[in-house]
Amino acid sequence: METFDLSIIWAVIIGFSVIMYVLMDGFDLGLGILFPFAPDEDARDVMMNSVAPVWDGNETWLVLGGAGLLAAFPLVYSIFLPALYIGVFLMLAGLIFRGVAFELRFKSRRNRHWWNRAFSWGSAIAAFAQGVVVGAYIQGFQTEDFVYTGGAFDWLTPFTVVTGLGLMAGYALLGSTWLILKSEGHIQDWAYKITPMLLGIVLVVFAIVSIWTPFVNQVVWERWFGNLRLIWIFPAMALFFAFLVFRSVKQRRESYPFLATIGIYVFTYLGLIVSQWPMIVPPNYTLWDAASAPGSQLFLLIGMLFVIPVILMYTAWTYWVFRGKVRVGEGYH
Amino acid sequence: MELDPLVLSRIQFAFVVSFHAIFPVFTIGLASYIALLQGLFFKTQNPAWDRLALFWTKVFAVVFGMGVVSGVVMSFQFGTNWSNFSLAASNFIGPVLSYEVVTAFFLEAAFLGILLFGRGKVPQGIHLMAATIVAIGTFISAFWILSANSWMHTPAGVELIDNRFHVTSWREAIFNPSFPYRFSHMAIASFITGGFVVAGVSAWFLLRGRDPEANRRALSMCLWLLLFLTPLQAVVGDFHGVNTLEYQPTKVAAIEGHWETATNVPLLLFALPDQEAQENRFAVGIPNLASLILTHSIDGEIPGISEAPPEEQPPVMIVFWAFRVMVGIGLLMIATAFTGLILRRKDRIYENRLFLKTLVGMISLPFIAVLAGWIVTESGRAPWLVYGIMSHADGITPSLTGWMALFTLIGYVLVYAVVFYAGVYYLTRVVRNGMLPAHEHASVDRDADRPKRPLSAAHTPFDDDVDPVRS
Numbered sequence: 187m188e189t190f191d192l193s194i195i196w197a198v199i200i201g202f203s204v205i206m207y208v209l210m211d212g213f214d215l216g217l218g219i220l221f222p223f224a225p226d227e228d229a230r231d232v233m234m235n236s237v238a239p240v241w242d243g244n245e246t247w248l249v250l251g252g253a254g255l256l257a258a259f260p261l262v263y264s265i266f267l268p269a270l271y272i273g274v275f276l277m278l279a280g281l282i283f284r285g286v287a288f289e290l291r292f293k294s295r296r297n298r299h300w301w302n303r304a305f306s307w308g309s310a311i312a313a314f315a316q317g318v319v320v321g322a323y324i325q326g327f328q329t330e331d332f333v334y335t336g337g338a339f340d341w342l343t344p345f346t347v348v349t350g351l352g353l354m355a356g357y358a359l360l361g362s363t364w365l366i367l368k369s370e371g372h373i374q375d376w377a378y379k380i381t382p383m384l385l386g387i388v389l390v391v392f393a394i395v396s397i398w399t400p401f402v403n404q405v406v407w408e409r410w411f412g413n414l415r416l417i418w419i420f421p422a423m424a425l426f427f428a429f430l431v432f433r434s435v436k437q438r439r440e441s442y443p444f445l446a447t448i449g450i451y452v453f454t455y456l457g458l459i460v461s462q463w464p465m466i467v468p469p470n471y472t473l474w475d476a477a478s479a480p481g482s483q484l485f486l487l488i489g490m491l492f493v494i495p496v497i498l499m500y501t502a503w504t505y506w507v508f509r510g511k512v513r514v515g516e517g518y519h
Numbered sequence: 520m521e522l523d524p525l526v527l528s529r530i531q532f533a534f535v536v537s538f539h540a541i542f543p544v545f546t547i548g549l550a551s552y553i554a555l556l557q558g559l560f561f562k563t564q565n566p567a568w569d570r571l572a573l574f575w576t577k578v579f580a581v582v583f584g585m586g587v588v589s590g591v592v593m594s595f596q597f598g599t600n601w602s603n604f605s606l607a608a609s610n611f612i613g614p615v616l617s618y619e620v621v622t623a624f625f626l627e628a629a630f631l632g633i634l635l636f637g638r639g640k641v642p643q644g645i646h647l648m649a650a651t652i653v654a655i656g657t658f659i660s661a662f663w664i665l666s667a668n669s670w671m672h673t674p675a676g677v678e679l680i681d682n683r684f685h686v687t688s689w690r691e692a693i694f695n696p697s698f699p700y701r702f703s704h705m706a707i708a709s710f711i712t713g714g715f716v717v718a719g720v721s722a723w724f725l726l727r728g729r730d731p732e733a734n735r736r737a738l739s740m741c742l743w744l745l746l747f748l749t750p751l752q753a754v755v756g757d758f759h760g761v762n763t764l765e766y767q768p769t770k771v772a773a774i775e776g777h778w779e780t781a782t783n784v785p786l787l788l789f790a791l792p793d794q795e796a797q798e799n800r801f802a803v804g805i806p807n808l809a810s811l812i813l814t815h816s817i818d819g820e821i822p823g824i825s826e827a828p829p830e831e832q833p834p835v836m837i838v839f840w841a842f843r844v845m846v847g848i849g850l851l852m853i854a855t856a857f858t859g860l861i862l863r864r865k866d867r868i869y870e871n872r873l874f875l876k877t878l879v880g881m882i883s884l885p886f887i888a889v890l891a892g893w894i895v896t897e898s899g900r901a902p903w904l905v906y907g908i909m910s911h912a913d914g915i916t917p918s919l920t921g922w923m924a925l926f927t928l929i930g931y932v933l934v935y936a937v938v939f940y941a942g943v944y945y946l947t948r949v950v951r952n953g954m955l956p957a958h959e960h961a962s963v964d965r966d967a968d969r970p971k972r973p974l975s976a977a978h979t980p981f982d983d984d985v986d987p988v989r990s
Contacts, residue, residue, distance in 0.1 A: 253613075256598070258613070265602070268919065271919065286941060338985075496629070519814065
């Protein structure tokens with residue numbers, strides 16, 4: 187009776203939610219990471235104001251992806267969360283402190299430095315934890331009979347620490363290129379200055395992870411050095427976009443660095459997906475193993491088909507309303 | 520000491536969910552109140568209604584924001600600590616909990632923004648409509664959450680295949696047997712909570728002689744509402760109890776503190792249940808009253824706790840006393856509402872300082888009553904997670920160790936302590952600022968007003984060095 191594969195549709199929805207989250211929360215987490223290094227308090231104000239209208243909406247995709255996982259691929263939910271138990275807590279604590287700091291910093295003068303600290307630490311911890319999740323996903327999970335059987339710190343290995351630091355650098359790069367787009371004067375100069383450095387760090391981590399990954403995961407090794415030569419297009423495209431970032435920063439173009447950074451992310455993400463496909467809980471379970479009952483997938487799909495266009499329209503509208511530069515001493519009203 | 524991940528996970532879930540529940544319980548009632556105020560303003564054009572609506576919308580914004588923050592943690596708890604349950608029940612609870620998220624997103628994207636920031640920018644009728652839809656939306660959110668919860672108490676519409684629940688009828692699963700009672704009981708509880716908070720804050724303003732016209736109206740409205748709802752809640756609670764007697768007799772036995780099945784059962788007012796000895800110490804009761812309440816007949820038979828083997832009994836002491844806290848506060852609320860009716864003669868409700876002070880003091884009581892009620896229903900189903908089918912021990916994450924659970928429990932307590940402190944401190948400032956006309960506010964906000972950031976609607980500084988009342 188199945189005329190189309192609901193699991194594939196859901197994989198697309200969740201895959202889309204994840205990359206939307208990474209890109210959109212990525213640049214505001216990145217600004218949080220760069221926060222302590224900003225040249226002055228004016229720059230910090232501009233950084234915060236540049237994401238103020240959008241940051242909370244960005245986290246929409248995290249909640250949407252999480253809720254969708256429980257409904258559509260419950261096995262992912264019930265293995266990832268136990269396996270990443272401590273990491274999940276640190277990420278949530280980071281995101282909460284950061285969110286509260288964001289709101290109350292604006293309403294505070296005397297206590298502002300405390301909220302500054304909470305904002306940058308919260309952002310850094312959340313970004314690191316998310317990078318670790320990526321690393322843990324590449325590593326795979328120890329499972330038996332649909333249950334996680336590994337230890338409390340399987341997710342914390344030298345490899346995942348590298349991916350954690352890598353994503354921190356990657357988010358910082360998204361943040362700095364976003365700032366190039368949204369600022370001017372000495373703040374923009376600063377963002378131009380740090381971008382090549384951040385790009386350098388990202389490329390180094392990119393290289394380390396690429397070389398290391400096949401040794402961590404046998405399946406990935408075979409995928410990359412087997413017959414499927416076409417797969418190399420993804421890292422090639424990612425490197426091409428990295429070159430674009432570098433060149434456009436040199437030419438001082440305002441919007442290209444950010445757009446090209448998005449390109450790096452998209453192709454790295456696609457490369458990551460094809461190295462594991464169709465494994466969704468590596469190394470043992472495919473997305474069909476992890477799926478919930480078709481009736482349950484369908485029941486929620488109906489609601490999702492209504493809400494996703496609404497969220498996309500709302501998001502696009504918000505970014506449109508708050509387009510343009512953010513100036514010192516001036517917020518949105 | 521051996522750290523038990525099961526006990527620690529239950530404590531953690533209870534802590535996180537209790538902390539979260541405080542906020543929606545209040546916002547659900549408050550949203551309807553704001554819609555009512557907007558409606559009255561729309562109809563009469565009396566600016567007092569508008570001032571009240573504006574003020575309570577600010578409070579709503581802050582409380583709603585805190586509810587969202589604490590709710591995000593909830594959506595991960597099922598997976599981190601109860602992964603076996605999540606996997607087994609995902610076919611039902613997955614879509615149902617996700618529909619709550621879908622509902623919330625719809626609201627935030629469209630109507631919450633208009634309610635929070637549209638005042639004076641959109642026509643009054645549209646603003647009223649947005650307020651009404653937000654109020655309805657909070658009920659739809661509660662609908663999904665309570666449906667999932669009720670299903671765990673009275674599972675229906677599913678069959679168990681290979682340790683996974685499969686939905687055979689969405690209608691039967693969503694509208695499971697205890698759902699209508701739990702939903703009504705909770706909806707009324709939200710209205711009562713909102714009513715007592717608004718009454719208490721209005722009384723606080725009246726004691727200080729601030730904006731008496733608007734606050735008198737608010738107080739009077741709330742007291743009429745409470746006069747009607749507090750006795751109604753007792754009746755609905757009774758129906759809920761009778762439903763529980765049918766599906767979870769052991770819980771009712773624990774509530775009543777009756778160990779043995781018997782007829783002509785007394786209503787115990789005081790007792791110290793002893794789980795080990797399976798009996799009470801120091802029991803004081805009113806003869807035959809429990810039989811009358813539960814079976815509506817003076818000599819009705821009520822099953823005892825001992826019908827269930829000791830390992831399938833809930834912690835009787837907790838259930839017994841939490842129930843008495845809830846009912847005790849409920850009776851106090853009814854008494855307060857009726858005192859208000861008596862004091863209406865010659866408008867003494869607005870002047871009797873003792874009565875006004877009592878109302879201020881009662882602001883926290885509905886929250887305690889709601890939490891006590893949840894403790895009754897959740898502890899009372901122990902050891903069952905899905906009643907009669909899956910126990911807490913079956914549902915827990917197998918890889919979870921005691922120290923992991925302890926680490927996150929302490930962590931969440933610390934995180935929430937900071938968030939709660941900052942939130943309540945800020946809320947107090949918003950309330951103290953009161954119903955000043957908008958142009959007398961010195962806004963320190965330089966940020967964007969977005970519905971995804973409800974706190975931005977409060978427009979109140981956080982600390983003292985910026986004078987909030989610069990006139």
